[in-house]
Amino acid sequence: MAELSDRMRALVQPHLAGIEPYDPSFTPCRINLSANENTYPLPASVRASVDAALAATPLNRYPDPLSGELRCELAARHGLAPENVCVGNGGDELLFNFLLAFGGEGRRVLNCPPCFSEYEFFASLTRTGVRNVRRDRRTFELDERAMLAAAPHTNLAILTSPNNPTGNPVSASFVAQLCRACPGPVMVDEAYIEFADEGVSVERLLGSCPNLVILRTLSKAFGAAGIRCGYVLAAPDVIEVFAAIRQIYSVNVLTQAAALALVRARAELASAVAQVRAERARLLAALEADERLEVWPSQGNFLLVRMDEASRIRERLRDERSILVRDFSYASGLEGCLRITVGTPEENDELLAALTALLDEEG
Numbered sequence: 001m002a003e004l005s006d007r008m009r010a011l012v013q014p015h016l017a018g019i020e021p022y023d024p025s026f027t028p029c030r031i032n033l034s035a036n037e038n039t040y041p042l043p044a045s046v047r048a049s050v051d052a053a054l055a056a057t058p059l060n061r062y063p064d065p066l067s068g069e070l071r072c073e074l075a076a077r078h079g080l081a082p083e084n085v086c087v088g089n090g091g092d093e094l095l096f097n098f099l100l101a102f103g104g105e106g107r108r109v110l111n112c113p114p115c116f117s118e119y120e121f122f123a124s125l126t127r128t129g130v131r132n133v134r135r136d137r138r139t140f141e142l143d144e145r146a147m148l149a150a151a152p153h154t155n156l157a158i159l160t161s162p163n164n165p166t167g168n169p170v171s172a173s174f175v176a177q178l179c180r181a182c183p184g185p186v187m188v189d190e191a192y193i194e195f196a197d198e199g200v201s202v203e204r205l206l207g208s209c210p211n212l213v214i215l216r217t218l219s220k221a222f223g224a225a226g227i228r229c230g231y232v233l234a235a236p237d238v239i240e241v242f243a244a245i246r247q248i249y250s251v252n253v254l255t256q257a258a259a260l261a262l263v264r265a266r267a268e269l270a271s272a273v274a275q276v277r278a279e280r281a282r283l284l285a286a287l288e289a290d291e292r293l294e295v296w297p298s299q300g301n302f303l304l305v306r307m308d309e310a311s312r313i314r315e316r317l318r319d320e321r322s323i324l325v326r327d328f329s330y331a332s333g334l335e336g337c338l339r340i341t342v343g344t345p346e347e348n349d350e351l352l353a354a355l356t357a358l359l360d361e362e363g
């Protein structure tokens, strides 16, 4: 495993000494099903309105710090006021700022692995302690009783719905209980919510849970991971904190213009989401039919699949078939697991054929 040079280990803040240098190895592949992006091309009409918005954007002025127009459009989308919304440079910036504001030394975040690894990474950067309540080993369902027992002794909580990489949704009634049990803010990361069944979002709890924070992104269902745009929904006093600590120009003018065009065109993006949901069902059925695989139902645009020799299969998919999927087999509780993003019908067909052929060969 890579590590910092001795010289840098001595110079960085002590809590960062064990950090790993970023590994820039990035394998361009013909079919990339590794990062849960939306692999369906934007409808041409939507792409044209994004291009027109970008072309009309002056570059000489600093951006509007709070993304005023976009903020209003997002608020309208959710039936909320602009004061309930803060836009960020991707959901990741908002996650980091959440820990920066409400975590820190001597405090603890409630976390439920296996989940998004960035939570623990940002906790370590901000010196926030982590209280892990692990999910069920077989079903990856939350241990709700243990979470409610731990919550009063934590300062903030994060849970993901649908969970990445396991696909489980969280029930709204449990989120409401957790919000009562946790003395600090509770973030529900809904990065994949558009792919979930109707009613899974906990948006409707915002009125009754003043410490609830909902994270959304344009990186997944909106097919715009490249523009880096996410946002949080919360009570106005929580939003004031996010607005106060952010780097004021983190959301650039091109991102604001593209995001506004995409959010306005959201109705035209619905058919790609419906196709992903249909393909997810087809892929799930095909993978379930292979007795060499264990696969979990998912409310996201990805499926978690367990098999023998997972790392080797993943390498061979990449090197021999130019198909990239994500390896989780090293992660605690996810031994033997790969995460496959649901792609277009053609991509999914290729993935299924390649996976079956490699399993035959390895068998």
Ligand SMILES: *Cc1c(COP(=O)(O)O)cnc(C)c1O
Pocket: 036, 089, 090, 091, 092, 093, 116, 160, 164, 189, 191, 216, 217, 218, 219, 220, 225, 228, 229, 230
């Ligand atoms: C992708 C993702 C995000 C947000 O990603 P951004 O591209 O930074 O908006 C947040 N949470 C989870 C669980 C994700 O998978």
